[in-house]
Amino acid sequence: MKTHPLPLDLRRVKVYPLEQRLSESRLDDILLAPAGPPPELSPARSAAVDRCVTDIRQARARDATVMLLYGAHLIKNGGAQILGELMARDWITHLGTNGAGTIHDWEFSYLGRSTESVKKNVATGSFGTWDETGRCLQLALMAGALEGRGYGGSLGKFIIDDGVTLPTAAELTAALRAEPAHPLAPARAELLQAITVHQLPTGRIQVVHPWKHASVLGNAHRLGVPFTVHPGIGYDIIANHPMFNGAVIGRGADTDFRLFGTAVEGLDGGVVLSVGSAIMAPQVFEKSISCVNNLRLQAGRRIVHDHSIHVVDIQEGGNWDWSQGEPPKDNPAYYLRFCKSFSRMGGVMHYVECDNAAFLHNLWHRLQTPPP
Numbered sequence: 464m465k466t467h468p469l470p471l472d473l474r475r476v477k478v479y480p481l482e483q484r485l486s487e488s489r490l491d492d493i494l495l496a497p498a499g500p501p502p503e504l505s506p507a508r509s510a511a512v513d514r515c516v517t518d519i520r521q522a523r524a525r526d527a528t529v530m531l532l533y534g535a536h537l538i539k540n541g542g543a544q545i546l547g548e549l550m551a552r553d554w555i556t557h558l559g560t561n562g563a564g565t566i567h568d569w570e571f572s573y574l575g576r577s578t579e580s581v582k583k584n585v586a587t588g589s590f591g592t593w594d595e596t597g598r599c600l601q602l603a604l605m606a607g608a609l610e611g612r613g614y615g616g617s618l619g620k621f622i623i624d625d626g627v628t629l630p631t632a633a634e635l636t637a638a639l640r641a642e643p644a645h646p647l648a649p650a651r652a653e654l655l656q657a658i659t660v661h662q663l664p665t666g667r668i669q670v671v672h673p674w675k676h677a678s679v680l681g682n683a684h685r686l687g688v689p690f691t692v693h694p695g696i697g698y699d700i701i702a703n704h705p706m707f708n709g710a711v712i713g714r715g716a717d718t719d720f721r722l723f724g725t726a727v728e729g730l731d732g733g734v735v736l737s738v739g740s741a742i743m744a745p746q747v748f749e750k751s752i753s754c755v756n757n758l759r760l761q762a763g764r765r766i767v768h769d770h771s772i773h774v775v776d777i778q779e780g781g782n783w784d785w786s787q788g789e790p791p792k793d794n795p796a797y798y799l800r801f802c803k804s805f806s807r808m809g810g811v812m813h814y815v816e817c818d819n820a821a822f823l824h825n826l827w828h829r830l831q832t833p834p835p
Contacts, residue, residue, distance in 0.1 A: 545823050
């Protein structure tokens with residue numbers, strides 16, 4: 464009889480100081496100044512920005528949700544402070560990204576550098592094995608879970624607070640014994656295990672973030688804007704660390720998926736912006752809006768309606784006019800998930816092929832100009 468193979472023991476993974484990594488991107492080199500002149504756009508792309516500006520203005524006038532869902536390249540392309548301004552001026556009411564979006568955001572805010580050579584570092588077994596990145600994100604999520612925070616809220620608070628304060632092992636043990644069925648019991652148990660196995664210090668753990676001014680996560684926490692994160696287990700470099708715990712990641716993502724649904728609930732007459740997110744944004748949104756519609760129908764309410772969806776990516780969109788509906792299955796455009804899924808979500812979907820940072824930079828500038 465064959466025996467079942469044992470899972471890889473990640474506790475044996477050798478990690479290295481983040482400072483030693485050859486990072487390919489420096490925040491000071493890429494960061495876009497919102498007040499600076501945005502890139503010129505073609506007439507078609509310019510019209511797409513204007514249409515989005517009109518929809519956002521109308522949505523905020525009726526206090527409807529404006530969601531901005533983005534992929535990691537928006538951070539790598541220097542768009543962080545543009546997002547900060549959009550939040551500060553109340554144009555954006557909810558932000559969402561994937562795990563990579565948070566990793567680059569955190570590394571930039573902590574070290575001022577991010578990004579590594581995947582090809583070179585996989586060959587040496589060093590890809591993703593950076594101690595501070597894996598350790599600090601796990602610490603942030605474990606500490607935040609004790610307060611009922613999700614992934615985004617926990618990491619944003621960690622950045623703004625420059626670290627966390629952990630309870631002692633004795634305090635966690637006493638809480639588990641006194642309230643073993645408490646909703647926070649799993650989070651307490653995960654932190655207790657991490658403190659014990661990885662010999663974590665308790666009390667105040669200081670982690671200074673000198674570039675926190677350019678952190679989307681940090682600014683969202685500071686401004687009180689909900690920020691949700693939708694990672695995959697094993698998708699991100701934080702999995703390559705001895706402290707990695709999928710239950711901790713999953714708990715944060717669980718909370719954030721529910722919080723995402725709260726934003727969708729307020730979407731009547733609102734706006735969804737999906738910028739450079741080919742998979743996460745459409746996949747999470749379609750499940751969430753289905754849940755919201757399910758709950759509304761049970762309560763005798765109308766499903767989410769009158770919303771607009773603006774999808775921005777650098778791919779051609781299959782040379783298909785999505786305003787005419789879905790292409791047939793024998794058309795390659797049918798398999799563009801970021802267009803097809805959003806075209807099925809009710810409301811009106813617009814697609815524009817455009818650089819993500821250029822689109823948002825132009826959007827920000829035009830939102831500052833009073834309408835005629």
